[in-house]
Amino acid sequence: MGERTRRGPSMFDVARVAGVSHQTVSRVLNAHPNVREVTRTRVLSAIDELGYRPNRAARTLVTGRDRVLGVVAPGSTLFGPVSLLAAFEEQAVNAGFGVSVVRIRDLDGASVREAVDRHLDGQVSGIVVIAPVAPVAAALDELPRTVPLVTVDGDPARPGAMATVDQVEGGRVATRRLLEAGHRTVWHISGPPDWFDAAGRAAGWEAELRAAGCEVPPVVPGDWSPDAGYRAGQFLGRMPEVTAVFAANDAMATGLLHALHERGRAVPGDISVVGFDDVPSSAHLIPPLTTIRPDFEAVARAALDLLVAGADGVGGINGADNTGGANGTGGANNTGGANGTGGTGDTDPVPVASGEAVAHRGVVPVLVDRDSVGPPPG
Amino acid sequence: MGERTRRGPSMFDVARVAGVSHQTVSRVLNAHPNVREVTRTRVLSAIDELGYRPNRAARTLVTGRDRVLGVVAPGSTLFGPVSLLAAFEEQAVNAGFGVSVVRIRDLDGASVREAVDRHLDGQVSGIVVIAPVAPVAAALDELPRTVPLVTVDGDPARPGAMATVDQVEGGRVATRRLLEAGHRTVWHISGPPDWFDAAGRAAGWEAELRAAGCEVPPVVPGDWSPDAGYRAGQFLGRMPEVTAVFAANDAMATGLLHALHERGRAVPGDISVVGFDDVPSSAHLIPPLTTIRPDFEAVARAALDLLVAGADGVGGINGADNTGGANGTGGANNTGGANGTGGTGDTDPVPVASGEAVAHRGVVPVLVDRDSVGPPPG
DNA sequence: CCATGCTGGCCACCTATTGTA
DNA sequence: TTACAATAGGTGGCCAGCATG
Numbered sequence: 001m002g003e004r005t006r007r008g009p010s011m012f013d014v015a016r017v018a019g020v021s022h023q024t025v026s027r028v029l030n031a032h033p034n035v036r037e038v039t040r041t042r043v044l045s046a047i048d049e050l051g052y053r054p055n056r057a058a059r060t061l062v063t064g065r066d067r068v069l070g071v072v073a074p075g076s077t078l079f080g081p082v083s084l085l086a087a088f089e090e091q092a093v094n095a096g097f098g099v100s101v102v103r104i105r106d107l108d109g110a111s112v113r114e115a116v117d118r119h120l121d122g123q124v125s126g127i128v129v130i131a132p133v134a135p136v137a138a139a140l141d142e143l144p145r146t147v148p149l150v151t152v153d154g155d156p157a158r159p160g161a162m163a164t165v166d167q168v169e170g171g172r173v174a175t176r177r178l179l180e181a182g183h184r185t186v187w188h189i190s191g192p193p194d195w196f197d198a199a200g201r202a203a204g205w206e207a208e209l210r211a212a213g214c215e216v217p218p219v220v221p222g223d224w225s226p227d228a229g230y231r232a233g234q235f236l237g238r239m240p241e242v243t244a245v246f247a248a249n250d251a252m253a254t255g256l257l258h259a260l261h262e263r264g265r266a267v268p269g270d271i272s273v274v275g276f277d278d279v280p281s282s283a284h285l286i287p288p289l290t291t292i293r294p295d296f297e298a299v300a301r302a303a304l305d306l307l308v309a310g311a312d313g314v315g316g317i318n319g320a321d322n323t324g325g326a327n328g329t330g331g332a333n334n335t336g337g338a339n340g341t342g343g344t345g346d347t348d349p350v351p352v353a354s355g356e357a358v359a360h361r362g363v364v365p366v367l368v369d370r371d372s373v374g375p376p377p378g
Numbered sequence: 379m380g381e382r383t384r385r386g387p388s389m390f391d392v393a394r395v396a397g398v399s400h401q402t403v404s405r406v407l408n409a410h411p412n413v414r415e416v417t418r419t420r421v422l423s424a425i426d427e428l429g430y431r432p433n434r435a436a437r438t439l440v441t442g443r444d445r446v447l448g449v450v451a452p453g454s455t456l457f458g459p460v461s462l463l464a465a466f467e468e469q470a471v472n473a474g475f476g477v478s479v480v481r482i483r484d485l486d487g488a489s490v491r492e493a494v495d496r497h498l499d500g501q502v503s504g505i506v507v508i509a510p511v512a513p514v515a516a517a518l519d520e521l522p523r524t525v526p527l528v529t530v531d532g533d534p535a536r537p538g539a540m541a542t543v544d545q546v547e548g549g550r551v552a553t554r555r556l557l558e559a560g561h562r563t564v565w566h567i568s569g570p571p572d573w574f575d576a577a578g579r580a581a582g583w584e585a586e587l588r589a590a591g592c593e594v595p596p597v598v599p600g601d602w603s604p605d606a607g608y609r610a611g612q613f614l615g616r617m618p619e620v621t622a623v624f625a626a627n628d629a630m631a632t633g634l635l636h637a638l639h640e641r642g643r644a645v646p647g648d649i650s651v652v653g654f655d656d657v658p659s660s661a662h663l664i665p666p667l668t669t670i671r672p673d674f675e676a677v678a679r680a681a682l683d684l685l686v687a688g689a690d691g692v693g694g695i696n697g698a699d700n701t702g703g704a705n706g707t708g709g710a711n712n713t714g715g716a717n718g719t720g721g722t723g724d725t726d727p728v729p730v731a732s733g734e735a736v737a738h739r740g741v742v743p744v745l746v747d748r749d750s751v752g753p754p755p756g
Numbered sequence: 757c758c759a760t761g762c763t764g765g766c767c768a769c770c771t772a773t774t775g776t777a
Numbered sequence: 778t779t780a781c782a783a784t785a786g787g788t789g790g791c792c793a794g795c796a797t798g
Contacts (some may be wrong), residue, residue: 007442007788008787024761026792034760035759039759053495056789057438059790059791062789063790064385075464082455091485098480101479103467105468121434121435192775226659251659257662258663280790281629281633283604284608284636285634285636369774385768400768401781404769412779412781414779414780435768437768438788440788441770441771442766
């Protein structure tokens with residue numbers, strides 16, 4: 001059909017209107033030196049007189065890179081990944097990047113590879129992979145490494161740039177809270193064993209118990225779902241020696257509370273519970289749930305920082321763009337400055353437990369105390 | 379800073395290996411007729427011998443369109459938008475499109491315009507805007523309409539392509555469930571008044587009450603948050619005449635249950651409650667919540683269909699791509715066929731309440747009966 | 757050396773034209 | 778007419794070289 005190619009003005013049109021050569025327009029656009037202030041102004045006003053917008057495809061074609069960040073994320077709507085994704089998308093856009101997302105339903109190596117390839121085809125400037133399970137993380141090692149790639153929620157043992165919540169510390173904090181309330185030990189309903197998040201939280205739980213010289217009960221396996229928490233509660237509720245439970249996420253804690261309520265076990269009277277995530281509804285469960293709150297914004301910020309700084313050895317991404325023209329005098333691209341367009345200003349440095357060679361950033365989560373923890377009965 | 383331009387093979391390389399002209403390669407790639415089967419095969423094998431991948435930027439430059447769909451979504455992590463987004467992203471990728479996402483934190487006209495402009499700059503093939511409030515929806519009317527644009531969760535009164543959950547019907551179903559349980563009337567905790575979703579659910583609630591000849595109590599305003607539900611519950615719980623409440627989403631229902639529990643009002647013994655969304659935890663609230671489940675996958679599918687069909691009058695998006703080469707014989711681009719690459723096969727037609735001139739698609743939600751509804755006390 | 761202009765090649769692909777068997 | 782080859786111009790922007798006040 002018609003396909004009226006309604007192309008916008010090009011550099012040449014701008015040049016004509018401004019009475020300069022297209023060369024000069026290009027120089028203005030790319031903040032090259034050697035442009036007189038008057039000329040620059042003239043060009044700039046021609047630009048917005050015409051409503052000129054540089055053609056991204058053309059630029060990408062010649063530079064070989066698009067100012068887009070690729071994200072590979074699991075298809076689920078689990079609170080953690082979703083929150084991370086939302087935070088990252090917003091911050092990336094604020095830093096002047098486009099964000100391209102590929103969801104993978106199956107968390108296996110082939111899916112990840114395909115997703116990453118897709119992004120590579122699009123000439124992205126960098127890639128973030130939310131890699132919560134082993135197959136996903138493993139697949140990353142065999143990938144052609146032509147652009148910076150950072151992992152989120154990935155394998156803590158894997159080298160390479162990664163940003164994550166410090167799951168182990170989170171597990172310790174949760175467990176400690178329970179022990180300090182006077183419980184002799186703490187039971188744990190874990191996430192799926194192949195998830196790093198789950199393994200980390202369980203490891204923290206166990207470490208804290210051992211440090212306190214407590215017995216380490218068997219792990220109750222779960223899968224993040226409220227149903228799993230409910231099922232776990234059905235038998236934990238029958239065991240008199242169970243007085244404290246750390247659920248690896250709030251969803252399972254929700255199911256647990258449900259089961260305990262059904263069995264007539266009071267929380268926190270008979271059994272104390274701590275969750276993980278601080279989902280919005282956790283403040284209004286019955287009883288309001290004491291839980292661990294991870295700072296997803298900080299993790300997203302760390303991931304973006306790592307990408308821009310090129311922390312995985314591939315070399316960083318060039319700094320801010322300047323299509324707007326507001327920042328006239330700003331000279332060359334300074335690495336690390338990701339606040340290109342309309343950034344919200346204060347990008348506080350993320351509190352990190354810095355590794356040395358590898359650029360791992362673990363954001364320490366925080367305890368939110370509510371009403372589901374009390375002293376043991378009796 | 380070497381910037382080793384590690385460019386891959388181009389059409390010319392493929393042509394050389396296959397012993398044909400780059401013209402022929404192009405023809406094969408674009409499924410042009412007039413290519414002998416042997417030649418096509420030769421080209422195809424040269425393609426994967428070299429690991430050739432067509433350069434998207436170059437194609438975009440010539441055609442003026444990238445095979446990417448732009449999404450504008452609110453920055454929140456509310457269950458509805460998040461679920462919609464996840465579903466859409468997955469389906470779009472399965473249909474062979476890239477997905478570019480821009481989150482907007484402030485749901486105002488300026489933010490939407492900027493987001494849409496961003497996408498337009500990227501030469502996207504189509505745009506989806508999750509437009510749950512008036513300013514967002516309104517801003518769309520003034521936009522240059524060069525590519526198909528569909529609205530999700532937008533203004534039902536606005537013309538133009540839209541896919542959405544049938545909120546009104548959902549509100550009616552929820553209310554009817556309560557009335558049929560024997561309640562004399564139903565109270566309603568609504569979402570923010572400027573949200574179309576909230577307005578629709580409230581309208582359905584009111585319509586159903588009127589249809590049944592019931593008194594219409596004043597609306598209790600909320601904001602989707604559990605806190606709002608809790609606050610509402612604090613006074614609804616003190617009013618003896620309140621025996622049935624329809625909360626506009628499960629989060630508020632959660633807070634409501636909490637408040638009622640605190641006040642010693644039994645659910646469903648004293649008060650019955652129905653929510654909306656069917657969030658994962660609703661099955662394990664205390665008591666398990668009767669709620670309305672919207673089919674977000676269906677809405678996402680409808681949105682994608684509308685985009686590809688060009689339902690808003692701008693003309694559809696060209697059909698499947700064929701980089702893979704698997705579908706050799708498939709001839710010209712047939713409009714409406716969005717199942718290009720590895721689609722999950724059965725794209726059931728979405729059940730729609732078809733409007734006539736305007737392409738609105740309302741997906742009817744369904745009741746999920748659990749334990750929070752019973753007959754009125756006494 | 758500074759601020760520009762001009763010319764031209766290049767990026768990878770699309771498409772149209774002409775010619776050939 | 779069919780199935781190509783060869784050639785060329787166009788897409789918009791980048792960059793290098795060289796000339797000019």
